[in-house]
Amino acid sequence: MVAATHTLHGDEDLAQSEAVVVRFAGDSGDGMQLTGGQFTLSTALAGNDLATFPDFPAEIRAPQGTTFGVSAFQINFGSAAIETAGDQPDVLVAMNPAALKVNVEALREGGLIIADSGEFSKRNLAKAGYEVNPLEDGSLARWQLLAFDISARTLEAVKDFGLSNKEALRSKNMWTLGLALWMFDRDRQPIIDWLKTKFAKKPEIAEANIAALNAGHAYGETAEIGGHVKQQHIAPAPAEPGLYRTVTGAESLAVGLVAGARLAGLPMFFGSYPITPASPLLHHLSRLKEFGITTFQAEDEIAAICAALGASYAGSLGVTSSSGPGIALKTEAIGLAVMTELPLVIVNSQRGGPSTGLPTKTEQSDLYQAVYGRNGDAPLPVIAAASPADAFDCAIEACRIATRYMTPVMLLTDGYIANAAEPWKVPDMGEYAEFPVEFATAPEGDFTVKPYARNEDGARPWIKPGTPGLEHRIGGIEKAPETGDIDYSPKAHSLMTAQRAEKIANVADSIPDQDVCLGENGGKLAIVGWGSTFGPIHQAVRRARKQGMDVAHIHIRHIWPFPKNLGDLLRSYDRIIVPEMNMGQLKTMLRDQFLVDAQPLNKVSGQPFRIAELEKAIVEALS
Amino acid sequence: MNEVTKLTAKDWASDQEVRWCPGCGDYAVLKAVQRTMPELAESLEKTVFISGIGCSSRFPYYMASYGFHTIHGRAAAIATGVKLANPELDVWIITGDGDALSIGGNHTMHLLRRNLDCQLLLFNNEIYGLTKGQYSPTSRIGTRSPSTPFGSVDRPALPAAFALGAGARFIARGIDVNKKLTDVLKAGHAHRGAAFIEIYQNCIVYNDEVFAPFTDRKVASEKQLWLEAGEKMLFADGEKGIAYDASTNALKVVSGDSEEVLVHDPKNRSMALMLAEMPADIFPVALGILYEDPAPTFDSAVVEQNRSVAEGKNADLQALVAKGQSWQVTKEPREV
Ligand code: SF4
Numbered sequence: 001m002v003a004a005t006h007t008l009h010g011d012e013d014l015a016q017s018e019a020v021v022v023r024f025a026g027d028s029g030d031g032m033q034l035t036g037g038q039f040t041l042s043t044a045l046a047g048n049d050l051a052t053f054p055d056f057p058a059e060i061r062a063p064q065g066t067t068f069g070v071s072a073f074q075i076n077f078g079s080a081a082i083e084t085a086g087d088q089p090d091v092l093v094a095m096n097p098a099a100l101k102v103n104v105e106a107l108r109e110g111g112l113i114i115a116d117s118g119e120f121s122k123r124n125l126a127k128a129g130y131e132v133n134p135l136e137d138g139s140l141a142r143w144q145l146l147a148f149d150i151s152a153r154t155l156e157a158v159k160d161f162g163l164s165n166k167e168a169l170r171s172k173n174m175w176t177l178g179l180a181l182w183m184f185d186r187d188r189q190p191i192i193d194w195l196k197t198k199f200a201k202k203p204e205i206a207e208a209n210i211a212a213l214n215a216g217h218a219y220g221e222t223a224e225i226g227g228h229v230k231q232q233h234i235a236p237a238p239a240e241p242g243l244y245r246t247v248t249g250a251e252s253l254a255v256g257l258v259a260g261a262r263l264a265g266l267p268m269f270f271g272s273y274p275i276t277p278a279s280p281l282l283h284h285l286s287r288l289k290e291f292g293i294t295t296f297q298a299e300d301e302i303a304a305i306c307a308a309l310g311a312s313y314a315g316s317l318g319v320t321s322s323s324g325p326g327i328a329l330k331t332e333a334i335g336l337a338v339m340t341e342l343p344l345v346i347v348n349s350q351r352g353g354p355s356t357g358l359p360t361k362t363e364q365s366d367l368y369q370a371v372y373g374r375n376g377d378a379p380l381p382v383i384a385a386a387s388p389a390d391a392f393d394c395a396i397e398a399c400r401i402a403t404r405y406m407t408p409v410m411l412l413t414d415g416y417i418a419n420a421a422e423p424w425k426v427p428d429m430g431e432y433a434e435f436p437v438e439f440a441t442a443p444e445g446d447f448t449v450k451p452y453a454r455n456e457d458g459a460r461p462w463i464k465p466g467t468p469g470l471e472h473r474i475g476g477i478e479k480a481p482e483t484g485d486i487d488y489s490p491k492a493h494s495l496m497t498a499q500r501a502e503k504i505a506n507v508a509d510s511i512p513d514q515d516v517c518l519g520e521n522g523g524k525l526a527i528v529g530w531g532s533t534f535g536p537i538h539q540a541v542r543r544a545r546k547q548g549m550d551v552a553h554i555h556i557r558h559i560w561p562f563p564k565n566l567g568d569l570l571r572s573y574d575r576i577i578v579p580e581m582n583m584g585q586l587k588t589m590l591r592d593q594f595l596v597d598a599q600p601l602n603k604v605s606g607q608p609f610r611i612a613e614l615e616k617a618i619v620e621a622l623s
Numbered sequence: 624m625n626e627v628t629k630l631t632a633k634d635w636a637s638d639q640e641v642r643w644c645p646g647c648g649d650y651a652v653l654k655a656v657q658r659t660m661p662e663l664a665e666s667l668e669k670t671v672f673i674s675g676i677g678c679s680s681r682f683p684y685y686m687a688s689y690g691f692h693t694i695h696g697r698a699a700a701i702a703t704g705v706k707l708a709n710p711e712l713d714v715w716i717i718t719g720d721g722d723a724l725s726i727g728g729n730h731t732m733h734l735l736r737r738n739l740d741c742q743l744l745l746f747n748n749e750i751y752g753l754t755k756g757q758y759s760p761t762s763r764i765g766t767r768s769p770s771t772p773f774g775s776v777d778r779p780a781l782p783a784a785f786a787l788g789a790g791a792r793f794i795a796r797g798i799d800v801n802k803k804l805t806d807v808l809k810a811g812h813a814h815r816g817a818a819f820i821e822i823y824q825n826c827i828v829y830n831d832e833v834f835a836p837f838t839d840r841k842v843a844s845e846k847q848l849w850l851e852a853g854e855k856m857l858f859a860d861g862e863k864g865i866a867y868d869a870s871t872n873a874l875k876v877v878s879g880d881s882e883e884v885l886v887h888d889p890k891n892r893s894m895a896l897m898l899a900e901m902p903a904d905i906f907p908v909a910l911g912i913l914y915e916d917p918a919p920t921f922d923s924a925v926v927e928q929n930r931s932v933a934e935g936k937n938a939d940l941q942a943l944v945a946k947g948q949s950w951q952v953t954k955e956p957r958e959v
Contacts, residue, residue, distance in 0.1 A: 041948055044950065045948060045950055047950060047952065058786045122830070137756055138939070157796060178811075190948060236952075239952045240764075240952065241952050241953055242951070242952055243945060243949050244949055244952060245945065245946070245947050245948065245949040245950075245953075246947070246948075248945075250946075255943055255944050256941065256945065258749050259685075259940060259944070262940055267707050267708070268702060269707065271704060288943070289928070289929045289932045289933045290932070290933035290936035290937070290938045291938045292709055292938070294708070294925060296703070296704070296707060296925075297728055298700065298703075298733075299700075299730065299731060299732075300864070301735040302697060302700065302730075303697070303699075303703070303729070303730055303733065304698035306693070306694075306697045306700035306701045306703075306704065306730075307700050307704030307707070308702045308704055309703065309704060309709035310673075310691075310700070310701035310702060310703065310704025310705040310706075310708070311704035311707060312704075313691060313701070313703065313704075313705060313706035313708075314704070314706075314709040314712065315708060315709060316708040318704065318708075322881075330692055333694060333697065335694075336694050338694060346943060357710075405779050426944055426945045426949065427944055428938050428941075429941050430941075430946060448930075461719045464709070465668070465669075465671045465689035465709070466669055466689075466706070466709060466711065466712060467668060468666065468668045469668070471666075471668055471687055471688050472689065473637070473639075473683050473684045473689070473690035473691070473692065474690070474691055474692070475683070475684070475690075475691065475692025475693065476692065476693060476694050477692060484916055485639065486639070486684060501935075521941055559663075
């Protein structure tokens with residue numbers, strides 16, 4: 001966490017130096033995501049708490065060496081709780097001039113730059129827009145600079161493996177990783193094991209990569225590095241006893257959905273269409289067939305949700321997933337799910353919008369779309385995940401609500417949560433309450449089939465086709481209460497509209513009251529957030545409170561319906577600030593629902609909030 | 624149910640009031656389906672009729688089985704989910720020319736390509752009825768309608784050729800009021816895979832008589848070629864036949880007693896295309912089963928892969944959540 005931004009100086013007190021932020025940056029072809037991912041793994045195995053932020057370009061293969069082809073991976077790890085990927089890197093690994101150019105300004109003053117001088121050729125400098133070599137003109141004096149020819153050293157390390165020059169240079173990332181592992185006293189073995197499995201069919205590539213990794217490590221060890229760079233040991237973070245693993249949002253969502261279907265006692269049908277950044281969910285689930293999961297890559301977004309809805313109609317738990325533009329295409333079918341009152345989970349991994357927007361950057365600007373974005377009065381429950389680990393519980397909660405209330409549920413996550421990794425205490429599945437679904441069966445004797453009769457929650461029965469005696473017809477056209485027969489009389493429409501709304505409002509009866517996750521109930525200032533802004537808000541509030549400020553953090557998971565006590569809770573503060581990665585959508589909803597003076601704090605740059613930005617807002621509000 | 628009682632056409636009719644315009648061809652198709660169903664299923668519960676939007680898409684409400692009236696163009700996509708979730712169900716898709724070939728063209732194409740086991744009944748009336756008479760993707764050039772007051776100028780789609788191009792393995796045609804429609808329905812039902820059945824359906828209000836040039840009783844014999852597998856392609860009471868002209872690589876009309884008259888082989892895909900595309904001025908309209916060549920179905924392939932991949936694997940949820948490289952923390956948390 002942030003507290004830790006001064007690690008390498010050693011001039012801060014110990015608690016402040018127990019975390020460090022490293023940013024690996026290179027060309028998209030340099031394997032920076034892989035390097036970051038493996039460094040994350042070794043860091044997690046060393047027992048540090050961590051958070052990561054993969055930041056990659058929208059282009060698959062942007063022209064080499066250009067600034068828009070730069071791919072970066074940031075990790076914040078430490079011996080205390082880590083909530084964000086860190087405001088400012090302490091260490092920047094720049095594999096080429098473009099990577100330096102794009103990332104150096106974010107580096108903490110006095111931080112360390114490790115640059116591959118072998119890539120700072122005239123041509124590459126020109127591509128990055130440098131007229132003079134920054135490694136030589138003193139323009140990097142604000143930072144510590146360590147430049148050496150990583151390319152040449154990598155070639156040297158792998159020369160015995162008979163690889164072409166191009167192939168050999170691919171091991172550069174492993175050389176760099178080796179150096180990073182040395183700097184932070186990390187074990188190389190898990191990565192060696194991983195390389196052996198990954199390249200099982202090409203042992204010479206595996207060996208070359210291992211040699212590069214070892215060479216990078218040895219380079220640090222033999223103190224070829226001059227001066228200021230010392231080996232750092234970051235002690236393990238305190239954590240509840242138990243089994244831990246690292247998890248990305250896409251992974252935890254996938255297993256959360258599997259768990260949700262299991263707790264409901266249903267097979268799952270997952271219909272999806274490839275879209276950034278939602279596709280990893282499809283990839284994960286398509287490998288889990290033994291859990292009773294059918295995945296279907298549809299011809300388009302509309303077919304994906306329609307097939308999922310068809311599967312729900314036939315008695316599976318239908319799930320579909322996309323990002324904003326795809327959700328827009330699914331909208332009409334979401335309306336059909338609302339109208340026919342069938343369970344359905346819709347996952348939106350939000351990205352910057354509108355339209356194609358920023359496919360690989362994060363934003364939380366689909367809140368209006370989730371809550372209001374349909375024709376007609378079509379309310380549905382909306383839940384938002386706060387972090388990769390939280391996505392697991394949110395997925396289970398979405399399955400519970402969808403099946404209990406016979407309704408589509410929108411589950412919001414975002415590109416940041418989907419791709420970022422964090423340690424996760426492996427849950428004990430025995431501790432989760434089951435919510436088994438009971439399908440309707442025909443009673444004895446004479447009866448009328450009433451597919452739109454309602455229980456005490458306001459939910460209708462789930463009748464699977466194939467059930468003898470309960471044959472009936474449903475559809476998107478307005479219907480009579482109880483029988484569901486076509487009926488678009490004014491009376492039927494008013495009544496059914498009210499029943500659908502009431503049912504969704506009833507969801508508030510089975511969700512927890514809103515809590516204050518940091519600070520007191522009531523006071524001078526509440527910072528109210530939702531989704532992936534949890535980390536930076538939490539840290540900013542924590543810091544402000546340490547300085548004695550009267551500020552609380554409220555994080556809302558259930559966005560529609562809101563928890564019943566939320567209005568009273570909000571009114572117990574003098575001021576409310578709502579930081580959002582959009583132009584103020586939750587802020588408007590809170591004003592509308594509770595008539596409170598919620599003030600916006602907006603960021604739409606495609607980058608997560610920095611803790612410092614939020615801290616500043618808190619200080620200003622309270623001074 | 625203790626004894627198996629055979630259902631009747633009446634048992635397949637729901638209690639809902641049928642609301643098509645009097646004289647609409649849809650009535651005849653509904654009757655034909657209700658009449659045929661008792662021969663295809665012993666009970667109601669395993670059958671599902673799924674429709675999109677349009678006049679014909681009201682159809683499921685009038686059947687006593689399960690039914691889902693969905694949204695415009697999406698019946699094929701919804702049906703795909705229904706069938707994959709429960710392959711035991713007998714899935715019928717009810718759609719129209721606008722629903723299946725315009726707004727839902729993409730889903731129709733992919734349903735046929737994947738070969739989902741189902742019957743797709745395309746009610747082709749060459750017009751948008753429910754929205755009051757605009758021209759449709761199957762309307763002939765020059766069709767005057769509220770949206771084309773000076774006649775339509777775009778070339779129509781030919782449903783059977785579209786289906787063939789999409790990879791359908793069963794393509795048939797029937798006429799709303801023609802008795803042979805029931806044979807076509809039965810054959811479509813017997814076919815394992817997507818059965819594409821185009822039904823020429825008269826819209827008495829907005830496009831009356833548009834098919835009269837071949838459906839009218841007076842010309843029926845001359846203008847209808849009912850295909851039978853293994854039988855000669857004869858029409859006009861056997862006086863005329865269809866033959867292949869190698870010099871032009873096209874079909875031609877010959878005398879019924881000519882040696883050249885072709886024998887219908889439903890597996891012949893190139894011939895199916897030629898039959899589907901026969902120009903209406905010189906040729907009769909090919910009806911019955913134009914093409915049938917079964918292939919493995921999508922639903923059976925999905926079920927089989929799900930089964931074989933899962934075989935021998937333990938669906939242990941606790942193991943799944945703990946998967947990947949993990950580590951144990953033993954110490955109690957220390958205060959920071
Ligand atoms: S508009 Fe045409 S197709 Fe529609 S119900 Fe009336 S006659 Fe039938």
